[in-house]
Amino acid sequence: MLPSPVSDSHLPTTDHPKRRCTVAVTGLNAIDSPGPGVAVIRALREAAEFELRVIGLSYEALEPGIYLHDLVDKTYQLPYPSAGTQVLLERLREIHEREGLDVIIPNFDAELPNFARLVPRLEALGIRTFLPTLGQLEARDKLNLRAFGEEHGLLVPRQRPLHRADELAAAAEQLGYPLVVKGKFYDATVAHTLEQARQAFHQLSAKWGLPVIAQEFVPGHEINVAALGDGQGGTLSAVPMRKLYITDKGKAWAGITLEDETLLQLARRFVQGTRWRGGCELELMRAADGRLYVLEINPRFPAWIYLTAAAGQNQPAALLRLALGLPVEPWTTYAVGRMFIRYAWDLITDNHEFHQISALGEL
Amino acid sequence: MKLRKNIATSETGFIFNPATGDSFAANGLATEILQLLKQDRSPADIKTHLLNRYDVEPRQLEKDWDDLVAQLRDFQLLD
Numbered sequence A: 001m002l003p004s005p006v007s008d009s010h011l012p013t014t015d016h017p018k019r020r021c022t023v024a025v026t027g028l029n030a031i032d033s034p035g036p037g038v039a040v041i042r043a044l045r046e047a048a049e050f051e052l053r054v055i056g057l058s059y060e061a062l063e064p065g066i067y068l069h070d071l072v073d074k075t076y077q078l079p080y081p082s083a084g085t086q087v088l089l090e091r092l093r094e095i096h097e098r099e100g101l102d103v104i105i106p107n108f109d110a111e112l113p114n115f116a117r118l119v120p121r122l123e124a125l126g127i128r129t130f131l132p133t134l135g136q137l138e139a140r141d142k143l144n145l146r147a148f149g150e151e152h153g154l155l156v157p158r159q160r161p162l163h164r165a166d167e168l169a170a171a172a173e174q175l176g177y178p179l180v181v182k183g184k185f186y187d188a189t190v191a192h193t194l195e196q197a198r199q200a201f202h203q204l205s206a207k208w209g210l211p212v213i214a215q216e217f218v219p220g221h222e223i224n225v226a227a228l229g230d231g232q233g234g235t236l237s238a239v240p241m242r243k244l245y246i247t248d249k250g251k252a253w254a255g256i257t258l259e260d261e262t263l264l265q266l267a268r269r270f271v272q273g274t275r276w277r278g279g280c281e282l283e284l285m286r287a288a289d290g291r292l293y294v295l296e297i298n299p300r301f302p303a304w305i306y307l308t309a310a311a312g313q314n315q316p317a318a319l320l321r322l323a324l325g326l327p328v329e330p331w332t333t334y335a336v337g338r339m340f341i342r343y344a345w346d347l348i349t350d351n352h353e354f355h356q357i358s359a360l361g362e363l
Numbered sequence B: 001m002k003l004r005k006n007i008a009t010s011e012t013g014f015i016f017n018p019a020t021g022d023s024f025a026a027n028g029l030a031t032e033i034l035q036l037l038k039q040d041r042s043p044a045d046i047k048t049h050l051l052n053r054y055d056v057e058p059r060q061l062e063k064d065w066d067d068l069v070a071q072l073r074d075f076q077l078l079d
Helices: A039-046 A085-099 A112-125 A132-137 A144-150 A165-175 A194-208 A259-272 A306-310 A315-323 A351-360 B028-038 B045-053 B058-074
Strands: A018-028 A050-058 A072-078 A103-104 A159-163 A179-182 A190-192 A212-218 A223-231 A235-246 A254-257 A277-286 A291-297 A337-340 B014-017 B020-026
Touching: A018 A085, A018 B020, A039 A050, A039 A306, A039 A315, A050 A085, A050 A291, A085 A112, A103 A315, A112 A132, A132 A144, A132 A337, A144 A159, A144 A259, A159 A165, A165 A179, A165 A194, A165 A212, A179 A194, A179 B028, A190 A194, A194 A212, A194 A235, A212 A235, A223 A254, A223 A259, A223 A315, A235 A259, A235 A306, A259 A277, A277 A315, A306 A315, A306 A337, B045 B058
Parallel strands: A018 A050, A018 A103, A050 A072
Antiparallel strands: A159 A212, A179 A190, A179 A212, A223 A235, A223 A277, A235 A254, A254 A337, A277 A291, B014 B020
Protein backbone atom coordinates (compact mmCIF):
# COMPACT_ATOMS: atom_id res chain seq x y z
CA MET A 1 0.00 0.00 0.00
CA LEU A 2 1.21 3.48 -0.77
CA PRO A 3 1.27 5.95 2.12
CA SER A 4 -2.00 7.79 2.44
CA PRO A 5 -2.10 11.57 2.41
CA VAL A 6 -1.64 13.23 5.76
CA SER A 7 -4.20 15.71 6.99
CA ASP A 8 -3.45 19.39 6.98
CA SER A 9 -3.67 19.48 10.76
CA HIS A 10 -1.49 22.55 11.24
CA LEU A 11 -4.03 24.92 9.81
CA PRO A 12 -7.28 25.69 11.63
CA THR A 13 -10.43 24.01 10.39
CA THR A 14 -13.96 25.24 9.88
CA ASP A 15 -14.82 24.92 13.58
CA HIS A 16 -13.63 28.51 13.93
CA PRO A 17 -15.51 31.44 12.40
CA LYS A 18 -14.04 32.14 8.98
CA ARG A 19 -11.65 35.05 8.62
CA ARG A 20 -12.59 37.39 5.81
CA CYS A 21 -9.58 38.29 3.80
CA THR A 22 -8.86 39.97 0.47
CA VAL A 23 -5.70 38.65 -1.13
CA ALA A 24 -4.07 39.89 -4.31
CA VAL A 25 -1.98 37.40 -6.25
CA THR A 26 0.26 37.81 -9.31
CA GLY A 27 1.54 35.14 -11.72
CA LEU A 28 -1.75 34.27 -13.41
CA ASN A 29 0.04 33.09 -16.55
CA ALA A 30 -0.81 29.39 -16.31
CA ILE A 31 0.82 28.69 -19.67
CA ASP A 32 3.45 26.19 -20.88
CA SER A 33 6.06 27.97 -18.77
CA PRO A 34 3.65 28.75 -15.98
CA GLY A 35 3.64 31.35 -13.27
CA PRO A 36 2.64 30.05 -9.83
CA GLY A 37 -0.35 32.33 -9.25
CA VAL A 38 -3.18 29.99 -10.23
CA ALA A 39 -1.69 27.16 -8.14
CA VAL A 40 -1.22 29.54 -5.19
CA ILE A 41 -4.87 30.63 -5.43
CA ARG A 42 -6.06 27.03 -5.70
CA ALA A 43 -4.20 26.20 -2.49
CA LEU A 44 -5.48 29.33 -0.73
CA ARG A 45 -9.03 28.45 -1.68
CA GLU A 46 -8.63 25.17 0.20
CA ALA A 47 -7.73 26.89 3.47
CA ALA A 48 -10.92 26.26 5.43
CA GLU A 49 -10.34 29.06 7.93
CA PHE A 50 -10.59 31.86 5.35
CA GLU A 51 -13.41 33.40 3.42
CA LEU A 52 -11.37 34.80 0.61
CA ARG A 53 -11.84 37.41 -2.02
CA VAL A 54 -9.05 36.86 -4.52
CA ILE A 55 -7.81 39.73 -6.63
CA GLY A 56 -5.71 38.76 -9.61
CA LEU A 57 -2.89 41.06 -10.66
CA SER A 58 -1.88 40.56 -14.28
CA TYR A 59 0.60 41.94 -16.78
CA GLU A 60 -0.75 40.51 -20.03
CA ALA A 61 -4.37 40.33 -21.22
CA LEU A 62 -4.08 36.64 -22.13
CA GLU A 63 -2.97 35.33 -18.75
CA PRO A 64 -5.44 32.45 -18.26
CA GLY A 65 -5.97 33.13 -14.56
CA ILE A 66 -7.77 36.38 -15.44
CA TYR A 67 -10.61 34.33 -16.93
CA LEU A 68 -10.78 31.63 -14.23
CA HIS A 69 -13.69 33.20 -12.42
CA ASP A 70 -14.12 30.30 -10.00
CA LEU A 71 -10.69 31.08 -8.63
CA VAL A 72 -10.22 34.80 -9.24
CA ASP A 73 -12.94 37.26 -8.26
CA LYS A 74 -11.55 40.31 -10.02
CA THR A 75 -8.36 41.11 -11.92
CA TYR A 76 -6.43 44.34 -12.36
CA GLN A 77 -3.51 44.89 -14.67
CA LEU A 78 -0.23 46.06 -13.23
CA PRO A 79 2.49 48.11 -14.92
CA TYR A 80 5.52 46.07 -15.99
CA PRO A 81 8.28 45.81 -13.39
CA SER A 82 10.53 48.00 -15.55
CA ALA A 83 8.20 50.96 -14.84
CA GLY A 84 9.60 51.06 -11.31
CA THR A 85 8.32 51.11 -7.76
CA GLN A 86 6.54 54.48 -7.78
CA VAL A 87 4.27 53.56 -10.70
CA LEU A 88 3.58 50.18 -9.09
CA LEU A 89 2.76 51.81 -5.77
CA GLU A 90 0.31 54.22 -7.43
CA ARG A 91 -1.48 51.36 -9.18
CA LEU A 92 -1.62 49.28 -6.00
CA ARG A 93 -3.00 52.26 -4.12
CA GLU A 94 -5.80 52.62 -6.68
CA ILE A 95 -6.64 48.93 -6.42
CA HIS A 96 -6.46 49.04 -2.63
CA GLU A 97 -8.90 51.96 -2.48
CA ARG A 98 -11.43 49.88 -4.38
CA GLU A 99 -10.78 46.44 -2.93
CA GLY A 100 -9.33 46.95 0.54
CA LEU A 101 -6.42 44.56 0.09
CA ASP A 102 -5.29 42.72 3.20
CA VAL A 103 -2.38 40.80 1.67
CA ILE A 104 -0.42 40.72 -1.58
CA ILE A 105 1.40 37.55 -2.70
CA PRO A 106 3.73 38.39 -5.61
CA ASN A 107 4.94 35.38 -7.57
CA PHE A 108 7.34 36.60 -10.28
CA ASP A 109 11.10 36.79 -9.85
CA ALA A 110 11.26 39.99 -11.90
CA GLU A 111 8.67 41.86 -9.80
CA LEU A 112 9.93 40.80 -6.37
CA PRO A 113 12.59 43.52 -5.92
CA ASN A 114 9.95 46.22 -6.53
CA PHE A 115 7.55 44.64 -4.04
CA ALA A 116 10.33 44.13 -1.49
CA ARG A 117 11.24 47.83 -1.74
CA LEU A 118 7.59 48.78 -1.23
CA VAL A 119 7.00 46.66 1.88
CA PRO A 120 7.05 49.58 4.38
CA ARG A 121 4.81 51.73 2.19
CA LEU A 122 2.39 48.90 1.62
CA GLU A 123 2.31 48.28 5.35
CA ALA A 124 1.52 51.94 5.88
CA LEU A 125 -1.50 51.45 3.60
CA GLY A 126 -2.54 48.40 5.61
CA ILE A 127 -1.42 45.85 3.02
CA ARG A 128 0.60 42.96 4.39
CA THR A 129 3.18 40.79 2.65
CA PHE A 130 5.55 38.03 3.70
CA LEU A 131 8.50 38.46 1.39
CA PRO A 132 12.23 37.89 1.34
CA THR A 133 14.30 41.02 1.90
CA LEU A 134 16.27 42.71 -0.88
CA GLY A 135 19.44 41.30 0.67
CA GLN A 136 18.03 37.77 0.58
CA LEU A 137 16.92 38.22 -3.02
CA GLU A 138 20.39 39.42 -3.97
CA ALA A 139 22.23 36.63 -2.14
CA ARG A 140 20.56 33.78 -4.03
CA ASP A 141 20.50 35.58 -7.35
CA LYS A 142 21.74 33.39 -10.20
CA LEU A 143 24.80 35.59 -10.59
CA ASN A 144 25.79 35.17 -6.95
CA LEU A 145 24.73 31.55 -6.52
CA ARG A 146 28.20 30.00 -6.72
CA ALA A 147 29.60 32.30 -4.01
CA PHE A 148 26.43 31.80 -2.01
CA GLY A 149 26.86 28.03 -2.21
CA GLU A 150 30.46 28.24 -1.04
CA GLU A 151 29.41 30.37 1.92
CA HIS A 152 26.63 28.01 2.97
CA GLY A 153 28.22 24.66 2.12
CA LEU A 154 25.96 24.01 -0.87
CA LEU A 155 27.29 22.39 -4.02
CA VAL A 156 26.69 24.68 -7.02
CA PRO A 157 27.85 23.93 -10.59
CA ARG A 158 30.63 26.18 -11.86
CA GLN A 159 29.33 29.19 -13.76
CA ARG A 160 30.38 32.40 -15.48
CA PRO A 161 28.45 35.58 -16.23
CA LEU A 162 28.62 36.59 -19.88
CA HIS A 163 28.23 40.17 -21.07
CA ARG A 164 29.27 39.54 -24.67
CA ALA A 165 28.78 36.61 -27.04
CA ASP A 166 32.51 36.44 -27.69
CA GLU A 167 33.03 35.42 -24.06
CA LEU A 168 31.28 32.13 -24.80
CA ALA A 169 34.27 30.30 -26.26
CA ALA A 170 36.36 30.84 -23.12
CA ALA A 171 33.41 29.85 -20.91
CA ALA A 172 32.88 26.67 -22.94
CA GLU A 173 36.56 25.83 -22.67
CA GLN A 174 36.42 26.21 -18.90
CA LEU A 175 33.04 24.53 -18.29
CA GLY A 176 32.94 22.06 -21.20
CA TYR A 177 30.05 20.84 -23.32
CA PRO A 178 27.18 20.43 -23.01
CA LEU A 179 26.97 23.96 -21.66
CA VAL A 180 23.91 25.38 -19.92
CA VAL A 181 23.16 28.92 -21.10
CA LYS A 182 20.74 30.67 -18.76
CA GLY A 183 18.73 33.89 -18.88
CA LYS A 184 19.10 36.45 -16.13
CA PHE A 185 15.61 35.78 -14.79
CA TYR A 186 14.17 32.78 -16.63
CA ASP A 187 14.84 30.19 -19.31
CA ALA A 188 17.83 28.01 -20.00
CA THR A 189 19.19 26.11 -22.98
CA VAL A 190 21.57 23.18 -23.08
CA ALA A 191 24.07 23.91 -25.87
CA HIS A 192 26.19 21.19 -27.41
CA THR A 193 28.20 23.42 -29.74
CA LEU A 194 29.54 26.96 -29.75
CA GLU A 195 27.02 27.89 -32.44
CA GLN A 196 24.10 26.65 -30.31
CA ALA A 197 25.51 28.52 -27.32
CA ARG A 198 25.76 31.73 -29.37
CA GLN A 199 22.19 31.39 -30.56
CA ALA A 200 20.99 30.83 -26.98
CA PHE A 201 23.03 33.83 -25.79
CA HIS A 202 21.38 36.16 -28.30
CA GLN A 203 17.87 34.84 -27.60
CA LEU A 204 18.23 35.02 -23.83
CA SER A 205 19.92 38.43 -23.76
CA ALA A 206 17.21 39.85 -26.05
CA LYS A 207 14.48 38.51 -23.78
CA TRP A 208 15.88 38.99 -20.29
CA GLY A 209 18.83 41.35 -20.69
CA LEU A 210 22.45 40.96 -19.64
CA PRO A 211 24.31 39.23 -18.25
CA VAL A 212 23.59 35.76 -19.55
CA ILE A 213 24.97 32.93 -17.42
CA ALA A 214 27.01 29.98 -18.65
CA GLN A 215 26.80 27.05 -16.24
CA GLU A 216 28.46 23.65 -16.11
CA PHE A 217 26.07 20.86 -17.13
CA VAL A 218 25.45 18.27 -14.41
CA PRO A 219 23.70 15.10 -15.61
CA GLY A 220 21.26 13.43 -13.24
CA HIS A 221 17.72 13.52 -11.88
CA GLU A 222 16.01 16.87 -11.43
CA ILE A 223 14.52 17.34 -8.00
CA ASN A 224 12.87 20.47 -6.62
CA VAL A 225 12.06 21.38 -3.04
CA ALA A 226 9.33 23.89 -2.20
CA ALA A 227 10.02 25.45 1.18
CA LEU A 228 8.62 28.10 3.48
CA GLY A 229 10.88 30.04 5.85
CA ASP A 230 9.67 31.98 8.87
CA GLY A 231 12.25 34.76 8.50
CA GLN A 232 13.98 33.74 11.72
CA GLY A 233 15.88 30.76 10.32
CA GLY A 234 13.13 28.22 10.86
CA THR A 235 11.76 26.01 8.09
CA LEU A 236 8.01 25.71 8.47
CA SER A 237 7.55 23.41 5.50
CA ALA A 238 9.67 21.60 2.92
CA VAL A 239 8.30 19.24 0.29
CA PRO A 240 10.62 17.57 -2.24
CA MET A 241 9.36 16.64 -5.70
CA ARG A 242 11.01 14.72 -8.51
CA LYS A 243 10.13 15.79 -12.02
CA LEU A 244 8.66 12.82 -13.86
CA TYR A 245 7.91 14.57 -17.13
CA ILE A 246 9.84 17.60 -18.29
CA THR A 247 8.73 19.91 -21.10
CA ASP A 248 11.07 21.25 -23.74
CA LYS A 249 11.21 24.41 -21.62
CA GLY A 250 12.51 22.40 -18.70
CA LYS A 251 9.29 22.69 -16.72
CA ALA A 252 7.82 19.86 -14.69
CA TRP A 253 4.64 18.59 -16.36
CA ALA A 254 4.34 15.75 -13.87
CA GLY A 255 6.02 15.13 -10.55
CA ILE A 256 5.94 13.05 -7.39
CA THR A 257 6.70 13.82 -3.75
CA LEU A 258 9.76 12.09 -2.34
CA GLU A 259 10.91 10.81 1.02
CA ASP A 260 14.52 11.81 1.43
CA GLU A 261 15.92 13.36 4.59
CA THR A 262 18.99 14.73 2.76
CA LEU A 263 16.72 16.93 0.62
CA LEU A 264 14.93 18.27 3.69
CA GLN A 265 18.24 18.89 5.44
CA LEU A 266 19.49 20.84 2.45
CA ALA A 267 16.35 22.99 2.42
CA ARG A 268 16.67 23.60 6.16
CA ARG A 269 20.34 24.58 5.76
CA PHE A 270 19.38 27.12 3.10
CA VAL A 271 16.52 28.60 5.12
CA GLN A 272 18.59 28.73 8.30
CA GLY A 273 21.65 30.20 6.55
CA THR A 274 19.66 32.99 4.94
CA ARG A 275 16.90 33.34 7.53
CA TRP A 276 14.66 33.07 4.49
CA ARG A 277 11.35 34.86 4.73
CA GLY A 278 8.55 33.43 2.61
CA GLY A 279 8.29 30.78 -0.04
CA CYS A 280 11.13 29.51 -2.19
CA GLU A 281 12.04 26.68 -4.50
CA LEU A 282 15.37 24.89 -4.58
CA GLU A 283 16.13 23.46 -8.01
CA LEU A 284 18.48 20.53 -7.54
CA MET A 285 20.23 17.94 -9.63
CA ARG A 286 21.07 14.58 -8.10
CA ALA A 287 24.19 13.37 -9.92
CA ALA A 288 24.90 9.70 -10.59
CA ASP A 289 27.21 9.61 -7.54
CA GLY A 290 24.31 10.80 -5.36
CA ARG A 291 25.67 14.30 -4.79
CA LEU A 292 23.11 17.10 -4.81
CA TYR A 293 23.88 20.21 -6.85
CA VAL A 294 21.91 23.42 -6.40
CA LEU A 295 21.08 24.70 -9.88
CA GLU A 296 18.95 27.63 -8.82
CA ILE A 297 17.06 29.03 -5.87
CA ASN A 298 13.82 30.71 -6.85
CA PRO A 299 12.67 33.34 -4.36
CA ARG A 300 8.99 32.48 -4.57
CA PHE A 301 6.64 29.52 -4.74
CA PRO A 302 6.98 27.27 -7.80
CA ALA A 303 4.17 26.62 -10.30
CA TRP A 304 3.71 23.13 -8.80
CA ILE A 305 3.05 24.56 -5.32
CA TYR A 306 -0.44 23.06 -5.18
CA LEU A 307 1.24 19.67 -4.73
CA THR A 308 2.39 20.82 -1.27
CA ALA A 309 -1.25 21.35 -0.30
CA ALA A 310 -2.19 17.99 -1.81
CA ALA A 311 0.59 16.37 0.22
CA GLY A 312 -0.62 17.89 3.47
CA GLN A 313 1.51 21.03 3.76
CA ASN A 314 -0.48 23.91 2.32
CA GLN A 315 2.37 26.38 1.98
CA PRO A 316 0.39 29.24 0.38
CA ALA A 317 -2.21 29.08 3.18
CA ALA A 318 0.58 29.07 5.76
CA LEU A 319 2.19 32.08 4.07
CA LEU A 320 -1.12 33.90 4.22
CA ARG A 321 -1.27 33.27 7.97
CA LEU A 322 2.30 34.54 8.34
CA ALA A 323 1.47 37.70 6.39
CA LEU A 324 -1.50 38.29 8.70
CA GLY A 325 0.73 37.86 11.74
CA LEU A 326 -0.87 34.55 12.74
CA PRO A 327 1.23 31.70 14.14
CA VAL A 328 2.23 28.72 12.00
CA GLU A 329 3.66 25.54 13.49
CA PRO A 330 6.34 23.71 11.47
CA TRP A 331 5.10 20.64 9.63
CA THR A 332 6.98 17.40 10.07
CA THR A 333 5.14 15.01 7.76
CA TYR A 334 3.72 14.99 4.28
CA ALA A 335 2.31 12.35 1.95
CA VAL A 336 5.04 10.62 -0.03
CA GLY A 337 4.17 9.42 -3.53
CA ARG A 338 1.61 12.18 -4.20
CA MET A 339 1.72 13.07 -7.86
CA PHE A 340 0.67 15.93 -10.05
CA ILE A 341 0.06 15.66 -13.76
CA ARG A 342 -0.45 19.00 -15.40
CA TYR A 343 -2.87 19.28 -18.28
CA ALA A 344 -3.83 21.79 -20.92
CA TRP A 345 -7.44 22.95 -20.98
CA ASP A 346 -9.06 25.25 -23.49
CA LEU A 347 -10.79 27.91 -21.44
CA ILE A 348 -13.68 29.51 -23.32
CA THR A 349 -14.55 33.13 -22.78
CA ASP A 350 -16.19 35.90 -24.75
CA ASN A 351 -14.12 38.54 -26.45
CA HIS A 352 -15.82 41.28 -24.44
CA GLU A 353 -13.89 40.03 -21.42
CA PHE A 354 -10.66 40.19 -23.37
CA HIS A 355 -11.53 43.68 -24.58
CA GLN A 356 -12.36 44.79 -21.06
CA ILE A 357 -9.07 43.70 -19.50
CA SER A 358 -7.16 45.04 -22.52
CA ALA A 359 -8.87 48.42 -22.67
CA LEU A 360 -9.76 49.14 -19.05
CA GLY A 361 -7.05 47.17 -17.27
CA GLU A 362 -9.54 45.29 -15.13
CA LEU A 363 -12.03 42.47 -15.34
CA MET B 1 19.77 -9.33 1.28
CA LYS B 2 17.15 -6.86 2.46
CA LEU B 3 14.62 -4.77 0.67
CA ARG B 4 14.92 -1.11 1.67
CA LYS B 5 12.60 -0.36 4.53
CA ASN B 6 10.59 2.39 2.84
CA ILE B 7 9.98 0.57 -0.45
CA ALA B 8 6.25 0.29 -1.09
CA THR B 9 4.98 -2.83 -2.84
CA SER B 10 1.46 -3.74 -3.77
CA GLU B 11 -0.15 -7.13 -4.32
CA THR B 12 -0.52 -6.27 -7.98
CA GLY B 13 3.24 -5.97 -8.42
CA PHE B 14 3.62 -2.23 -8.28
CA ILE B 15 6.87 -1.12 -6.60
CA PHE B 16 7.52 2.46 -5.53
CA ASN B 17 10.81 3.83 -4.27
CA PRO B 18 9.87 6.96 -2.28
CA ALA B 19 13.48 8.16 -2.12
CA THR B 20 13.88 8.42 -5.88
CA GLY B 21 10.29 8.61 -7.09
CA ASP B 22 10.86 5.60 -9.36
CA SER B 23 8.04 3.11 -9.96
CA PHE B 24 8.36 -0.41 -11.32
CA ALA B 25 6.00 -3.17 -12.38
CA ALA B 26 6.99 -6.67 -11.24
CA ASN B 27 5.67 -9.93 -12.67
CA GLY B 28 3.85 -12.45 -10.49
CA LEU B 29 6.90 -14.36 -9.36
CA ALA B 30 8.96 -11.25 -8.59
CA THR B 31 5.99 -9.87 -6.63
CA GLU B 32 5.86 -13.07 -4.57
CA ILE B 33 9.60 -12.88 -3.86
CA LEU B 34 9.35 -9.21 -2.86
CA GLN B 35 6.51 -9.99 -0.47
CA LEU B 36 8.64 -12.72 1.14
CA LEU B 37 11.62 -10.38 1.38
CA LYS B 38 9.38 -7.84 3.11
CA GLN B 39 8.55 -10.53 5.67
CA ASP B 40 12.30 -10.75 6.40
CA ARG B 41 12.59 -14.25 4.97
CA SER B 42 16.19 -15.17 4.11
CA PRO B 43 17.26 -15.82 0.48
CA ALA B 44 17.88 -19.50 1.31
CA ASP B 45 14.43 -19.80 2.85
CA ILE B 46 12.78 -18.12 -0.15
CA LYS B 47 14.64 -20.32 -2.62
CA THR B 48 13.52 -23.45 -0.76
CA HIS B 49 9.97 -22.16 -0.86
CA LEU B 50 10.20 -21.58 -4.63
CA LEU B 51 11.74 -25.00 -5.32
CA ASN B 52 8.89 -26.65 -3.42
CA ARG B 53 6.23 -24.60 -5.11
CA TYR B 54 7.38 -24.44 -8.71
CA ASP B 55 8.72 -26.95 -11.18
CA VAL B 56 12.19 -25.46 -11.54
CA GLU B 57 15.73 -26.82 -11.50
CA PRO B 58 17.92 -25.48 -8.66
CA ARG B 59 20.49 -24.29 -11.20
CA GLN B 60 17.90 -22.33 -13.18
CA LEU B 61 16.51 -20.85 -9.99
CA GLU B 62 20.00 -19.67 -8.95
CA LYS B 63 20.49 -18.00 -12.31
CA ASP B 64 17.10 -16.28 -12.23
CA TRP B 65 17.67 -15.28 -8.60
CA ASP B 66 20.98 -13.62 -9.47
CA ASP B 67 19.30 -11.73 -12.33
CA LEU B 68 16.56 -10.49 -10.03
CA VAL B 69 19.01 -9.41 -7.33
CA ALA B 70 21.12 -7.54 -9.91
CA GLN B 71 18.01 -5.70 -11.10
CA LEU B 72 16.89 -4.84 -7.59
CA ARG B 73 20.36 -3.44 -6.83
CA ASP B 74 20.38 -1.50 -10.06
CA PHE B 75 17.03 0.04 -9.17
CA GLN B 76 18.32 0.96 -5.68
CA LEU B 77 15.69 -1.15 -3.98
CA LEU B 78 18.07 -3.10 -1.72
CA ASP B 79 19.83 -1.97 1.44
